[in-house]
Each structure stands twice: as C-alpha cells, then as structure tokens.
Amino acid sequence: MAATVTVVEANGAGPSYNTVTSPRLCVADSYNPGLDDPIPIPSGGAGNYAYSFWKHFFLNLADSFTRINNVKFYCDGTIGWNFGTGGVLYVGVRDSGDNGCPEGSYEQAAGDGTDGYSMVDGTNGHDYYKGQSPGEANIEDYTDGSELEVDTTNHESAERTYGVVLQLKIDGDSTLGVQTDETLTWEYDEI
Amino acid sequence: MLDTLLSFFWILEYQDGSTICQFDRLSGRETLFSKAKDPQKTVRRAVWMPFSVPFAQVVRRQCGYHVCCLPTEMMMVCEVPPDGELILRKRHRIPMREGTERRCLYLLGYSRGDEAHITGRDNRGLMLTPQEAARMIPSVEKMSAKALLEETD
Numbered sequence: 001m002a003a004t005v006t007v008v009e010a011n012g013a014g015p016s017y018n019t020v021t022s023p024r025l026c027v028a029d030s031y032n033p034g035l036d037d038p039i040p041i042p043s044g045g046a047g048n049y050a051y052s053f054w055k056h057f058f059l060n061l062a063d064s065f066t067r068i069n070n071v072k073f074y075c076d077g078t079i080g081w082n083f084g085t086g087g088v089l090y091v092g093v094r095d096s097g098d099n100g101c102p103e104g105s106y107e108q109a110a111g112d113g114t115d116g117y118s119m120v121d122g123t124n125g126h127d128y129y130k131g132q133s134p135g136e137a138n139i140e141d142y143t144d145g146s147e148l149e150v151d152t153t154n155h156e157s158a159e160r161t162y163g164v165v166l167q168l169k170i171d172g173d174s175t176l177g178v179q180t181d182e183t184l185t186w187e188y189d190e191i
Numbered sequence: 192m193l194d195t196l197l198s199f200f201w202i203l204e205y206q207d208g209s210t211i212c213q214f215d216r217l218s219g220r221e222t223l224f225s226k227a228k229d230p231q232k233t234v235r236r237a238v239w240m241p242f243s244v245p246f247a248q249v250v251r252r253q254c255g256y257h258v259c260c261l262p263t264e265m266m267m268v269c270e271v272p273p274d275g276e277l278i279l280r281k282r283h284r285i286p287m288r289e290g291t292e293r294r295c296l297y298l299l300g301y302s303r304g305d306e307a308h309i310t311g312r313d314n315r316g317l318m319l320t321p322q323e324a325a326r327m328i329p330s331v332e333k334m335s336a337k338a339l340l341e342e343t344d
Contacts, residue, residue, distance in 0.1 A: 002197075002254075002256070005283065005285065007287055020287070021287070021288070023287065064223065066224045066225035067224075181288055181289070183287070183288040184288075186284070186287070187285075188282070188283050189281065190280065190282075191279060
C-alpha cells in the first residue's frame with residue numbers, strides 16, 4: 001500500500017480526531033457543527049471584533065510509505081468572506097522553525113460564552129502561539145509558491161504531522177449569513 | 192474530496208545496467224522506494240512511466256490502487272550525471288473543500304552542487320512549466336533567496 005493521507009480535525013480534551021473535508025469555523029469545539037453556533041457579529045460597528053473558536057487540523061498518515069515530508073499549507077490569496085473591515089482568517093505561526101502545532105501541544109478551544117478566545121490572548125490564548133511575536137498571520141499571505149511551512153520532519157511511519165491552527169476574526173461591520181466556500185490546500189511530498 | 196489517481200510508476204536503472212521497478216511486472220506487487228534504492232549503486236537513469244492498460248489492471252488487482260492510463264509519450268526520463276543526486280518524488284495537494292479533487296505532481300530531476308534540474312507532470316499528464324518545476328525544489332528556492340541577498344548588498 002502507498003500512504004493513505006486524510007485531513008483530520010482535533011476536538012475535545014482528549015483530543016479525538018475526525019476526518020473532515022469541508023470544516024466550518026464556529027463558536028463551538030465541534031468538527032461538524034452544521035449551521036449551529038455561528039460567530040456572533042459584535043454590536044457597535046467596525047472596530048469591534050469577535051473570534052471563532054480556533055481549530056486544529058492535522059494530516060493523518062496511514063498505511064505504508066517510504067517518507068513523507070515538506071508539509072505546507074496555503075490558500076488562493078483571497079478569502080472572500082464578508083467578515084468586515086478588520087476581519088482576518090488567521091493561522092498560527094511561530095517565530096522560527098516549523099509553524100505547525102505538534103500533537104503534544106494541542107490545546108482545546110474555548111471561549112467566554114459569546115465568542116472564542118484569541119489564540120494570541122495573553123491569558124486564554126493558545127500556549128504554543130500566544131508567546132510568539134505575533135503568533136498568528138493572515139492566511140492570505142500564504143499562496144501557491146509562498147506556502148506556510150507546517151512540518152519539515154521526515155515521517156516514515158503511520159502517524160500525524162504537525163497541524164495548522166486556524167481562527168476567524170470578524171469585525172462589527174460583517175455581513176450576516178453563510179459565507180462562500182474557500183479552498184485551503186495542504187501540500188506534502190511522498191516517495 | 193476524491194482519492195488521487197495513480198498515473199505513473201518509477202523505474203531506476205543503475206550504472207551497472209541493472210534495473211528495478213516500483214511494481215513487479217508480473218505480480219503487480221509494490222516495492223517501497225526505500226527498500227528498492229541500493230545505496231551501493233549509482234542511479235544512471237530514472238523514469239516516471241505511465242501505465243499500460245494491462246499493467247494498470249495487474250496493479251489494480253494486486254494493490255487496489257485507482258490507476259489512470261496516460262499515453263506512453265508522457266513518460267519522463269532523467270539521465271542522472273555521476274556526480275548528481277536523484278530527485279524523484281510525488282508532491283500531493285489536498286484541498287480542504289468538498290468535492291475538490293486531489294492533485295499529485297510527479298517530479299523528476301537531479302541536483303548537482305548549486306544547480307538543480309527538475310521536470311514534472313501532474314496526475315492528468317499536464318506538464319509543469321520550468322518555473323513551476325523550479326519552485327518544487329526547496330533547495331532551488333533557497334538558492335534564489337541567497338542570490339537576491341547578494342545582489343542587494
């Protein structure tokens with residue numbers, strides 16, 4: 001067998017891993033929220049922000065292969081969501097080395113009862129990113145040819161790679177409704 | 192999200208004339224690259240070969256792969272110089288979007304000192320441009336960045 005590679009989302013304290021094909025950002029720690037738990041648009045107009053719960057995604061490597069490495073992540077350069085003037089789809093980044101989050105540094109997403117905690121919040125943020133400067137970056141900065149370096153480890157057995165941590169920040173002038181699908185792409189080498 | 196079709200398989204030819212193929216010609220049994228490549232021997236030529244219809248059936252039956260048959264003229268061959276290092280890999284792209292097909296790029300080339308030569312096709316046989324191919328090799332990207340720094344000093 002060659003490698004069987006799937007994208008999995010991690011949830012819960014454990015965590016548990018579930019294969020996802022079309023994940024949705026929301027204000028719950030759920031891999032399949034449907035239309036439940038939408039991100040509430042803050043009152044007061046532009047300059048007032050709310051956050052989704054952050055989400056961890058990993059590549060799950062199964063079956064036999066020689067080596068998998070150079071795991072990267074990118075988008076097409078534009079997130080076309082109506083998330084307001086200051087809205088951003090963030091991805092967790094490190095000051096140096098691989099930007100991906102190791103499984104051992106997974107941290108369950110949480111919020112204050114209204115929306116999620118920012119992953120770089122000094123108190124409630126994600127421990128693997130909140131101490132970095134800045135710890136998060138706009139996913140639009142990473143495109144085909146300029147991808148986010150997620151994991152440079154040589155994987156030679158069935159396991160999970162480092163993951164990406166995504167979080168949506170919306171502004172108070174966002175537009176209510178289901179947003180259009182955006183394609184985010186994983187890339188890796190296999191031999 | 193659909194599985195990637197297997198479109199090419201590799202063949203290595205060593206300096207002594209011996210060859211090894213990713214799939215056994217008769218049984219279709221697969222050999223992993225790490226177990227196939229003999230570190231004591233120098234690769235003279237490497238090939239990404241499209242599947243013939245009969246061989247695709249053999250591999251599909253033995254390994255359960257979804258195999259795509261492309262025209263044989265899409266074969267990729269690389270003559271590796273004695274002091275060159277073979278580059279042979281598949282680069283996968285998995286879009287996180289429902290119903291979007293995975294893409295796989297089959298890359299082939301060699302590096303030697305500060306230079307690297309690379310070509311490739313995707314799983315539908317589409318040839319990469321030289322610029323696309325060059326971007327596929329991290330060492331080439333690093334070399335480009337270094338050159339840029341030197342120019343601005």
